[in-house]
Amino acid sequence: MIDTKILKNITVLYAEDELIIQEGITETLNLFEINVICVKNGQEGLSVFKSSDKKIDLILTDIKMPKLDGIGMIEKIREIDKDIPIIITTAHQETSFLMDSIELNISAYVLKPIDIYKLEASLIKAIEAKVLREELIEKNKRLEIEIQKNEEKQQIIETQSRFAAMGEMINMIAHQWRQPLSSIGTASYNLKYKLLSGKFNLETQEGRVEQANFFTNKLDEIEFYVQNLTTTIDDFRNFFKTDKVFVNSTIENPIKNTLKIIQKDLQSNNIELILDFESQNKINIFENEITHVFINILKNAQDKFLDKEIKNAKIEIKTQDIENGVQIEIYDNGGGIAEDDLDIIFEPYFSTKKEKNGTGIGLYMSKVIVEKNHQGKIFAKNTKEGISFFIILYCMI
Ligand SMILES: Nc1ncnc2c1ncn2[C@@H]1O[C@H](COP(=O)(O)OP(=O)(O)OP(=O)(O)O)[C@@H](O)[C@H]1O
Ligand SMILES: [Mg+2]
Structure with a gap:
C-alpha cells in the first residue's frame, strides 16, 4: 500500500477541458485530501497560476485544450517557475507533443484513460522530489549563512592578528630605536656642550680646524643613526604591506x-x-x-x-x-x-x-x-x- 500522506493538503492546479474527466479525477484527488483548483484551458490555468493567493504545489494538465494548449501553458509557467512539478495527462494519439515538452522538465506523463494508481504514484514521486529539493535549498541557505558567519569570524581574527602584530612591532621598533636615539642625544649634547663651553680656540687656524672636525664627526655620527632609524622603519613598513x-x-x-x-x-x-x-x-x-x-x-x-x-x-x-x-x-x-x-x-x-x-x-x-x-x-x-x-x-x- 502506497503512503499517500505526503499528498495531504497540497494544492494542485488541474487543467482539463473535458468536464467528465475533470470531475472524476478531482473526486479521486480529493480522496487523498489534495486541494484541487480546476481550470478548463491553458489560458485560464496561466492566469490562475499567476494570481492565486494559495501556493500551488503541482500542475496536472491535459495537452489538447482550447485557447492555449497544455504545452503553451507550461512554457509560460516555466518562465516564472522552473521547478514546480508538472504532470501531463495525454492520449496515445497525442504523443507527438513529447518532442516539444522535452525541454520543459516534466515530472511524469500519465496516459488517458487515467489509471488512478499510476497517477497516484506519479503524484507521490513528483511531490517527494519537490520536498527533497526544497529541503536541499533550505539546507544550502543555512550552509551559506554558516559560511558567511565563518568568513566574518575569520576576518575578525585576521584583523585582531594584524593589530596584535602591530602592537608587537611597535614594541620592537621602540626597542630598536632606543639605542640610536640615545646616541643621537649624546652626540647633540656633546656638540652643544663643546660649543657653549668655548673649548675650541677660534682665534687660531688650528682651533677652527679642530672645531670643524669635531662637528663633522658628530654630524656624521648623527647621520649614521638617523639612517639606522630610517632603515628600521622601512623594514617594518615593508612587512606591513x-x-x-x-x-x-x-x-x-x-x-x-x-x-x-x-x-x-x-x-x-x-x-x-x-x-x-x-x-x-x-x-x-x-x-x-x-x-x-x-x-x-x-x-x-x-x-x-x-x-x-x-x-x-x-x-x-x-x-x-x-x-x-x-x-x-x-x-x-x-x-x-x-x-x-x-x-x-x-x-x-x-x-x-x-x-x-x-x-x-x-x-x-x-x-x-x-x-x-x-x-x-x-x-x-x-x-x-x-x-x-x-x-x-x-x-x-
Ligand atoms: N615554542 C613554543 N614552546 C612552547 N609552547 C609554545 C610554543 N609556541 C607556542 N606554544 C603554545 O601555543 C600557544 C599558542 O600560541 P599562539 O602564538 O597561537 O598564541 P600566544 O603566543 O599564546 O598568543 P600571542 O601570539 O597573541 O602572544 C601558546 O600560548 C603556547 O602555549
Ligand atoms: Mg604567539
Missing part, C-alpha cells in the same frame, strides 16, 4: 626579512640563533605572510625562554629541499609543550599566556597562511629539550 602577488623566491629571503625585524630583540635577550640554510629550491610565496609566520614562531620561542628563564636559550632554523618543495624546521630548547596541547596550539584563541594578554591567534594565523594561502603544511613536535615547528612549502601550488 599587504601581499598581492606571489613571488618566486628561495626561503632564505623571508627568513632574512624576519631576522631584520626580530634579531636584535633575540640578541638582547641572550638567545643564540643557529642558522643552517641548505635549501636552494625556489617556491611561490607571499613573502610578507611567510615572514609573519616566522616572526610568530620565533616570538613564541622567545616568550617561552623568558617565562622559563632558560639559561642557554637557542633557536635553530634549518632549511632543506624536499621533492618539489622546501622544509623549514624551527627548533627551540624552551622545554616544549604538554603533549595533550600539541594538537590544539593551532586552534584560534588557544593560549597559555592569558595573564600576559596572549591572544592565541599567532599560530592559528600561521596555519591559515601556510595551509590555506600556500597549500603547505605546518605542524609541531616535542623534541628532547623543546619543540620543533615544521613548515613545508611547495614549488608549484
Whole structure:
C-alpha cells in the first residue's frame, strides 16, 4: 500500500477541458485530501497560476485544450517557475507533443484513460522530489549563512592578528630605536656642550680646524643613526604591506626579512640563533605572510625562554629541499609543550599566556597562511629539550 500522506493538503492546479474527466479525477484527488483548483484551458490555468493567493504545489494538465494548449501553458509557467512539478495527462494519439515538452522538465506523463494508481504514484514521486529539493535549498541557505558567519569570524581574527602584530612591532621598533636615539642625544649634547663651553680656540687656524672636525664627526655620527632609524622603519613598513602577488623566491629571503625585524630583540635577550640554510629550491610565496609566520614562531620561542628563564636559550632554523618543495624546521630548547596541547596550539584563541594578554591567534594565523594561502603544511613536535615547528612549502601550488 502506497503512503499517500505526503499528498495531504497540497494544492494542485488541474487543467482539463473535458468536464467528465475533470470531475472524476478531482473526486479521486480529493480522496487523498489534495486541494484541487480546476481550470478548463491553458489560458485560464496561466492566469490562475499567476494570481492565486494559495501556493500551488503541482500542475496536472491535459495537452489538447482550447485557447492555449497544455504545452503553451507550461512554457509560460516555466518562465516564472522552473521547478514546480508538472504532470501531463495525454492520449496515445497525442504523443507527438513529447518532442516539444522535452525541454520543459516534466515530472511524469500519465496516459488517458487515467489509471488512478499510476497517477497516484506519479503524484507521490513528483511531490517527494519537490520536498527533497526544497529541503536541499533550505539546507544550502543555512550552509551559506554558516559560511558567511565563518568568513566574518575569520576576518575578525585576521584583523585582531594584524593589530596584535602591530602592537608587537611597535614594541620592537621602540626597542630598536632606543639605542640610536640615545646616541643621537649624546652626540647633540656633546656638540652643544663643546660649543657653549668655548673649548675650541677660534682665534687660531688650528682651533677652527679642530672645531670643524669635531662637528663633522658628530654630524656624521648623527647621520649614521638617523639612517639606522630610517632603515628600521622601512623594514617594518615593508612587512606591513599587504601581499598581492606571489613571488618566486628561495626561503632564505623571508627568513632574512624576519631576522631584520626580530634579531636584535633575540640578541638582547641572550638567545643564540643557529642558522643552517641548505635549501636552494625556489617556491611561490607571499613573502610578507611567510615572514609573519616566522616572526610568530620565533616570538613564541622567545616568550617561552623568558617565562622559563632558560639559561642557554637557542633557536635553530634549518632549511632543506624536499621533492618539489622546501622544509623549514624551527627548533627551540624552551622545554616544549604538554603533549595533550600539541594538537590544539593551532586552534584560534588557544593560549597559555592569558595573564600576559596572549591572544592565541599567532599560530592559528600561521596555519591559515601556510595551509590555506600556500597549500603547505605546518605542524609541531616535542623534541628532547623543546619543540620543533615544521613548515613545508611547495614549488608549484
Ligand atoms: N615554542 C613554543 N614552546 C612552547 N609552547 C609554545 C610554543 N609556541 C607556542 N606554544 C603554545 O601555543 C600557544 C599558542 O600560541 P599562539 O602564538 O597561537 O598564541 P600566544 O603566543 O599564546 O598568543 P600571542 O601570539 O597573541 O602572544 C601558546 O600560548 C603556547 O602555549
Ligand atoms: Mg604567539
